[in-house]
Amino acid sequence: MTILRTSRRRARFLAGLIVAVCVGAVSIVAVPVAADSLPASLTDREFWKVITDVSEPDGFFRSDNLLSNETGYQQVIPDLIARTKPGRVYMGVGPEQNFTYIAATRPAMVFILDIRRGNLDLQMMYKALFELSADRADFVSRLFARKRPSALTAASPVEEIFTAVQNADKTEELFNENLKTIQDHLTLKHGFDLSAEDLKGIEYVYRAFYKFGPQIQYSSSGSFGGSFQPSYTELMVATDGAGQNRGYLANEENFRVLKDLHTKNLLVPVVGNFAGPKALRAVGQYLRQKGATVSAFYLSNVEQYLQMDGIWGAFCASAATLPLDESSTFIRSVRRANTSPNTGLASELGSMMAEVKECPTR
Numbered sequence: 001m002t003i004l005r006t007s008r009r010r011a012r013f014l015a016g017l018i019v020a021v022c023v024g025a026v027s028i029v030a031v032p033v034a035a036d037s038l039p040a041s042l043t044d045r046e047f048w049k050v051i052t053d054v055s056e057p058d059g060f061f062r063s064d065n066l067l068s069n070e071t072g073y074q075q076v077i078p079d080l081i082a083r084t085k086p087g088r089v090y091m092g093v094g095p096e097q098n099f100t101y102i103a104a105t106r107p108a109m110v111f112i113l114d115i116r117r118g119n120l121d122l123q124m125m126y127k128a129l130f131e132l133s134a135d136r137a138d139f140v141s142r143l144f145a146r147k148r149p150s151a152l153t154a155a156s157p158v159e160e161i162f163t164a165v166q167n168a169d170k171t172e173e174l175f176n177e178n179l180k181t182i183q184d185h186l187t188l189k190h191g192f193d194l195s196a197e198d199l200k201g202i203e204y205v206y207r208a209f210y211k212f213g214p215q216i217q218y219s220s221s222g223s224f225g226g227s228f229q230p231s232y233t234e235l236m237v238a239t240d241g242a243g244q245n246r247g248y249l250a251n252e253e254n255f256r257v258l259k260d261l262h263t264k265n266l267l268v269p270v271v272g273n274f275a276g277p278k279a280l281r282a283v284g285q286y287l288r289q290k291g292a293t294v295s296a297f298y299l300s301n302v303e304q305y306l307q308m309d310g311i312w313g314a315f316c317a318s319a320a321t322l323p324l325d326e327s328s329t330f331i332r333s334v335r336r337a338n339t340s341p342n343t344g345l346a347s348e349l350g351s352m353m354a355e356v357k358e359c360p361t362r
Contacts, residue, residue: 037291038089038108041264044190051120054282055271059115066122066208068097069218069345070300070333071230074240074247076347077104083329083349084295089287091322092298092331093274095122096235099248101331102267103257105296110267111283113274121201123269124194128182130262136255140165145175145210158249162233166214175210179203274299275306275314284321294322297352298331301345316359319352328352 042050077100086106092098093114102110112123133139137152140161146168152161183199186192194202212220217229230238239245248254261267272279287294297319306312322328330352333345 039266039290042266042268044192044265047190047265047268048192050268050286051270054279054286055120056273056276056279058117058271059273059276061116064118064205064208064221065094065114065116065218066205066221067095067216067218067232068235069229070097070347071235071238072241072345073097073333073347074100074238074245076331076349077101077240077246078242079349080104080296080329080331083327085293085327086295088293088295090296090298091283091294092296093300093302094119094298096126096232096248097300098298099126099258100246100254101296101298102261103248103254104246106257107261107295108266109292110261111270112267113270113272113279113283115271115273115276117198117271118201118205120269120271121198122205123267124186124192124198125182125202125205127262127267128185130259132181132185133259135252136249137161137165139255140214140249141168142178143209144170144213145178145206146170146213147174154252158245158247158251159237161249162214162236166233170210170213175207179206182206274302275309275311275318280315280318281321284318284323287323292323293325294328294352296329296331297322299333301333301335303332313359316356320356320359322352324353324356326351326353330355 039046080101081104084105087108088105090098090102090105090107090110092101092110092112094112098110098112112119114120129139129142133142135154136158137154137156138148141148141152144165146165147170149164149168152164156164179202183194183202186202187194187199208221209216214233215231217231219229236247236249237245238247246254248258258267270279270283274280303312303315306315328351330350332348332350334348335345
């Protein structure tokens with residue numbers, strides 16, 4: 001197996017990155033009066049064309065980011081639900097924490113934009129697993145390449161599912177069988193033009209989940225992820241701070257939201273730099289053509305890196321081209337002064353329309 005390391009991609013990123021410069025007054029895109037006309041589904045060809053048309057070249061980040069290291073991200077969900085409207089467009093960055101926000105906001109279409117092609121490989125693995133799995137127990141068993149425990153049912157609590165899968169036997173034979181099924185599902189059933197490097201990337205991702213199982217953490221694959229790193233199990237049994245688990249695997253209803261989007265090819269992974277010249281604006285153009293509106297945009301803590309590199313204004317200018325209204329909401333991860341090292345980053349919400357009005361003009 002070939003291991004893909006983010007460091008080897010840095011040269012390509014630095015050579016190919018053209019930073020969009022925010023010049024003059026910021027113009028916020030007005031939301032059309034007509035109702036959203038997003039597609040009910042995309043054909044396989046349409047899905048792959050959108051990815052190809054809007055993506056930028058592969059870029060660099062310092063870690064693989066195979067799963068979140070944020071345990072408090074559910075705490076903003078009650079407010080997020082109150083602010084946003086279902087049936088619109090969700091945007092985000094990174095791995096599985098998006099799934100929980102998607103299950104909460106119930107969008108009609110999703111774009112996951114990340115600077116690393118490796119995240120597209122991760123999302124394509126997830127796509128195959130959602131489509132192949134009948135229920136949560138099936139999905140979790142496949143995700144970690146374990147034989148499904150016979151006692152699990154669709155009604156099993158998420159804690160029971162993860163405990164049972166953690167204790168289930170694993171074999172290299174089952175890993176290889178599952179990997180082939182995933183890759184065949186994507187390339188043969190769907191006909192996606194995944195490169196040899198993409199297929200190796202999917203193998204790399206899937207092997208990490210197989211190797212570490214439900215106890216996989218942010219830096220299990222060698223990434224840097226800070227001092228506090230919850231396991232996948234801990235992330236999936238977390239709550240919103242008021243005792244309610246709102247995770248995407250908390251119940252079958254949430255799981256079905258994701259499965260349905262994937263089955264209809266409506267969760268689209270995109271390769272793109274937040275401050276890059278193409279991807280974010282191209283997604284905005286696609287949505288405007290469809291008369292759609294962005295409901296929520298999960299940023300993680302990407303803004304921190306954009307500000308460090310002096311290119312946050314370019315992101316802000318591109319975000320201003322997205323179709324927004326007063327309910328469109330940023331979701332971001334921040335390190336507050338009173339944030340405990342045992343709880344990691346805290347989550348905050350912000351008005352997209354209000355914030356992009358303040359975009360620097362140069």
